[in-house]
Amino acid sequence: MSRLVISAIGPASSVQDGGRHGAQRYGLTPSGAMDRLALAAANVLVGNAPFTAAIEIGPFGAAFTARDGAVRVALAGAPRNADIAGRAVSPDSSMALADGETLTLGFARGGSFSYLALEGGIAGEPVFGSLAVNARAGLGSPYPRPLQAGDALQAAAPSGGPERRIDLPAPVDDPIRVLMGPQDDEFGEATKLFLDSEWKISATSDRMGYRLEGPVISHLHGHNIVSDGTVNGSIQVPGNGAPIVLMPDRGTSGGYPKIATVITADHGRFAQIPAGKPFRFMAVSMAEAQGEARKFAGLLRTLPDRLRPIDNFVLNIEALHDANLAGSAVSAVDSTTWQMPSPDTLTPD
Amino acid sequence: MAATLPPPRMLPSGDSAITVEFSRNIDDAANQRVLALDRTLANEPIGGVTERVPTYRSLLVHYDPLTIDFDTLSAKIGALAQQPVPPATKARRWRIPVVYGGEHGIDLEDVAKTLDTTPGDIVARHVGGDYRVAMLGFTPGWSYLSGLQESLHMPRRQNPRLLTPAGTISVGGVQAGVQCLPGPSGWHLLGRTAVRTYQLRRDPTFLLEPGDRVTFFTVDDKTFAEQDRAAEAGEIVAELMDS
Numbered sequence: 001m002s003r004l005v006i007s008a009i010g011p012a013s014s015v016q017d018g019g020r021h022g023a024q025r026y027g028l029t030p031s032g033a034m035d036r037l038a039l040a041a042a043n044v045l046v047g048n049a050p051f052t053a054a055i056e057i058g059p060f061g062a063a064f065t066a067r068d069g070a071v072r073v074a075l076a077g078a079p080r081n082a083d084i085a086g087r088a089v090s091p092d093s094s095m096a097l098a099d100g101e102t103l104t105l106g107f108a109r110g111g112s113f114s115y116l117a118l119e120g121g122i123a124g125e126p127v128f129g130s131l132a133v134n135a136r137a138g139l140g141s142p143y144p145r146p147l148q149a150g151d152a153l154q155a156a157a158p159s160g161g162p163e164r165r166i167d168l169p170a171p172v173d174d175p176i177r178v179l180m181g182p183q184d185d186e187f188g189e190a191t192k193l194f195l196d197s198e199w200k201i202s203a204t205s206d207r208m209g210y211r212l213e214g215p216v217i218s219h220l221h222g223h224n225i226v227s228d229g230t231v232n233g234s235i236q237v238p239g240n241g242a243p244i245v246l247m248p249d250r251g252t253s254g255g256y257p258k259i260a261t262v263i264t265a266d267h268g269r270f271a272q273i274p275a276g277k278p279f280r281f282m283a284v285s286m287a288e289a290q291g292e293a294r295k296f297a298g299l300l301r302t303l304p305d306r307l308r309p310i311d312n313f314v315l316n317i318e319a320l321h322d323a324n325l326a327g328s329a330v331s332a333v334d335s336t337t338w339q340m341p342s343p344d345t346l347t348p349d
Numbered sequence: 350m351a352a353t354l355p356p357p358r359m360l361p362s363g364d365s366a367i368t369v370e371f372s373r374n375i376d377d378a379a380n381q382r383v384l385a386l387d388r389t390l391a392n393e394p395i396g397g398v399t400e401r402v403p404t405y406r407s408l409l410v411h412y413d414p415l416t417i418d419f420d421t422l423s424a425k426i427g428a429l430a431q432q433p434v435p436p437a438t439k440a441r442r443w444r445i446p447v448v449y450g451g452e453h454g455i456d457l458e459d460v461a462k463t464l465d466t467t468p469g470d471i472v473a474r475h476v477g478g479d480y481r482v483a484m485l486g487f488t489p490g491w492s493y494l495s496g497l498q499e500s501l502h503m504p505r506r507q508n509p510r511l512l513t514p515a516g517t518i519s520v521g522g523v524q525a526g527v528q529c530l531p532g533p534s535g536w537h538l539l540g541r542t543a544v545r546t547y548q549l550r551r552d553p554t555f556l557l558e559p560g561d562r563v564t565f566f567t568v569d570d571k572t573f574a575e576q577d578r579a580a581e582a583g584e585i586v587a588e589l590m591d592s
Contacts, residue, residue, distance in 0.1 A: 024402045024411070026547065026555040028489045127549060137489045137530065138549075182360035182368040226375050227486060227493070229402040229409025231366045253404055253486030261363035264414075289364035290414040297415055 002069030003152045004118060007102060010060025012206065014146045015122055015153075016115075016248075018051025020130035020139070024229070024252045031132040031139070032248045034113045034207065035268035037300065038077035041166050042117035044303040045074030045094040047159070053124065053131040054117040055147065059108045059274070064116065066097035072119040072158035073097065076166065078111025078272060093165040093310055094119075096158055110171075111272040120156030134249060163310040166303065175282035176270045178235065178260040179289050183225065186257035187237070190217045194243070194259055195281055203275040207249040210270075216241035219257060227255040233262030233270070247271065265292035354382065357407075357430050359423040364414050369426055370407040375523055377495060379406045380483045384560045385434040386426070395425050403559045404484045405493065440481070442562040442590040445527065447476070447518050447540040448573035454518070454540035463503060472567065474498050475518075475539055480525055480563040485555075490529030490547030492557045497525040509535030516541045516577075518565070527557070543576035544587045551583045 016039065019032025033039035033056055040050035055064075057077075064073070074094040075082060082089040082105050089095055089103070097103055108114060124131040124141030133140030143151055184191050193215055202211035223239040230236070234246040236256040245262060246254070262270050263284065273279055284292075360368040369386065372379035387403045390410070397416030402409040412422055449472045450457040461468045480494035497520060505521045510533060513519075517528040521536030528534065529546040542565075546556045557563070568576065580586045 022400060023489075023555070024400050024409075025485065025559065026489060027485045027487055027491045028547075136532065137547075179361050179363055182362050182370070226373065226405050227484070228368060228370070228404045228407045229362070229366075229486070231362045231409070231411070233363050251487040252402060253484065258362070261361070263364050286361060286364065286419050290418055293364050293414045 002071050002099070002155045002157065003067045004071045004073070004097075004155050005065045005067050006147050006149055006151045006153075007063040007065045008149050009062040009147050010058050011146065012058030012060075013062065014056055014133035014135075014207075015053050015124070015140055015143065016056040016132045017053035017130055019132055019248060020128040020134070023128055027252050028128070028137065029134060029250055029252050030232070030248060031134040031207075032130070033115065033132075034248060034271035035077055035115070037168070037268045037296075038113065038272075039115045039117075040300050040303055041076040041092060041168060042074045042115040043121075044307065045076065045092070045164055045166055046072055046117050046119035047161065048117055048119070048121055050300055050303065052117065052121040054115045054122065055153075057105065057108075057114045057116060059112045061104070061106050063102050063104045064097070065102040066099055066155075067152070069099050069155075070158050071097045071155040072161075073103065074117045074119075075103075075105075075114060076117075076168075077114035078108035080108050080114060081106035090165055090310065092168060094163045096163065108274070110274065112274055113272060118153065118155050119158060119161075123154035136249065164307045165310050167306045167308050169299070172269075175280040176273075177263045177266050177284045177289065177292070178233075178281050179263060179286060180260050180283050181258070182228075182261075183257035184259050186219055186221060186225070187217065187259050188220045190219075191259060193217060195283055198278045198280055199243075200278055201273055201275045205247075205275065207247050209244040209246050209250060212243045212245065214242075217243055217259065223256055225255055225257050227253045230254050230258070231261060233264070233267055234258045235260045235262065245270065263289040263292055265289075265296035354431050354433065356427055357382075359427060360407075361419060362409060364419075366409055366411045367419065367423060367426065368407050368409050369430060371430075372406040375405050375483075375495070380481075380495060382430065382434055383408045386430050387559065388435070389429050389432070390426075393429070395422065397422065402484075402486070404486065405495070440560055440562045441558070442564070443557065444588040444590060445542050445544050445563060445565050446568040446572070446576060446586065447542050447565045448568050448570055449475075449518075449540035451570075453514075453570075453573070454538050456519075456537040457539050460501075460503070460520075460537050460539065464500070471501070471539065474501055475520070475525070476565045476567060478525065478564070482557050482559050482561045482563060483524075484559055485546075485557065488528075488530050488532050490527075490545070490555060490557070491532075492527040492529075492546055492563075494525040494527065494563055495523075497523055499523075501525075503537065505535040506537065509533055513538060514541060516543060516545070518542055527563070541573065542586075543573055543580045544585070545580050548580075548583065551585075556585065556587065
């Protein structure tokens with residue numbers, strides 16, 4: 001059986017999937033991918049179910065080597081330089097590593113997490129239906145801890161299917177949308193300061209929580225509330241007034257007031273904001289948040305329709321409009337995609 | 350006809366969960382209503398509800414917004430939550446062995462000093478309590494107990510510890526705790542138990558359920574060590590009482 005050997009890897013890299021659900025009432029947090037869309041995209045590229053376990057790669061570089069046979073993988077998520085034995089690899093695409101070949105990844109640029117999916121998934125023993133690493137609880141398979149150089153994952157023999165890329169919506173830089181509450185009434189005027197200010201993610205953030213740097217958010221009645229339940233995206237404010245956004249390895253309950261909650265559709269986009277980059281929050285209504293959740297679920301469901309042959313570099317008209325590159329030159333084009341004849345010159349670096 | 354109870358507050362926790370809040374304080378009556386609503390939703394499931402997380406004062410209800418929206422779910426839960434609290438089904442009673450003080454409970458002496466009494470008296474007060482599992486949370490198996498004697502209520506530590514041992518038995522504020530995994534804590538550490546409230550590959554994986562009753566009894570160092578080995582091998586060690 002072929003193996004994918006981790007030749008080099010930075011911190012904050014681990015096996016993750018759709019998460020471990022059903023035991024939050026016992027204090028067991030779901031864990032799972034920080035960016036579910038990127039995880040799903042990587043999996044769909046190699047024909048896996050969207051939330052199959054894959055390697056979540058943190059902001060630093062990494063290298064993976066095929067041993068005892070070829071291994072087919074796909075990479076999605078934060079942009080980064082990638083090459084196989086010196087050949088540049090396109091982002092959001094599948095690829096085959098011949099026996100002995102190494103896929104080398106650079107630092108994440110403009111994002112934090114990438115996902116490397118293996119065709120056929122990762123072999124392991126699920127607990128509560130998941131292989132996701134939750135280091136604090138000693139859970140995760142095949143390694144119940146972040147990945148280290150020298151680790152090896154069993155891989156299925158490549159199907160020989162054609163390599164593909166996936167045409168994802170163009171990334172947006174809009175404010176991160178939140179629903180206020182559940183304890184915004186603990187903050188009074190400070191909710192306005194929260195929404196009107198520019199924030200940065202602290203470098204001390206991790207899979208449990210992203211610490212925010214910005215103005216001090218003061219409580220009306222002190223910072224101790226009686227513990228209640230948390231969700232992914234809960235924005236709790238401890239005594240020092242510096243908000244923490246709770247991420248998939250969060251505690252299932254917490255005793256700090258929660259001023260707002262990041263909407264589901266923006267979880268992945270928020271998780272990808274690099275430390276130090278300024279961003280803002282924007283409050284939306286429940287109807288809008290749930291509408292966006294439905295749209296996001298629709299996007300996840302239709303990912304297979306977005307697969308494209310890798311040798312025909314495809315541009316998405318919508319993406320061009322979003323990027324403000326297309327203008328009127330393409331407005332008459334009825335097709336949703338362009339087939340570009342010379343892919344090499346257009347492949348991003 | 351029984352009068353309906355005051356409605357809980359329906360607080361959105363994002364687009365896929367509702368915090369059903371019965372009280373803002375630690376309040377035994379509120380916790381009873383939380384646990385009652387949790388039981389009701391277990392017996393009469395609402396389509397789209399995916400997980401229920403009881404806490405002292407609120408029930409966090411996770412749901413799939415593609416199946417049910419906030420307003421519909423709030424209305425359904427609100428109606429159920431105003432029904433009179435049915436008497437709890439027979440609660441399970443656990444006896445949990447604890448080795449107090451020394452290296453196992455490094456705050457016992459300080460707690461005694463702060464409360465102007467002896468370590469033995471603190472142990473007597475703690476072991477004399479009749480507790481109920483109000484909730485589990487934070488990390489797997491961390492059980493928050495109500496029923497701590499008022500004379501043991503004290504603020505949490507100014508400086509939380511980053512690492513406290515597995516099986517720590519502690520008090521913080523008005524709560525008592527049974528901690529399973531090593532981890533950070535701002536509570537006062539009175540002792541340790543060999544009981545694993547969470548253990549993989551053991552049936553049951555999670556020992557305590559919200560609503561279970563708990564009492565403690567003292568064991569010595571040697572017994573703790575023996576129980577710890579037995580527990581590591583998968584024994585439950587805690588005693589389940591006939592009730």
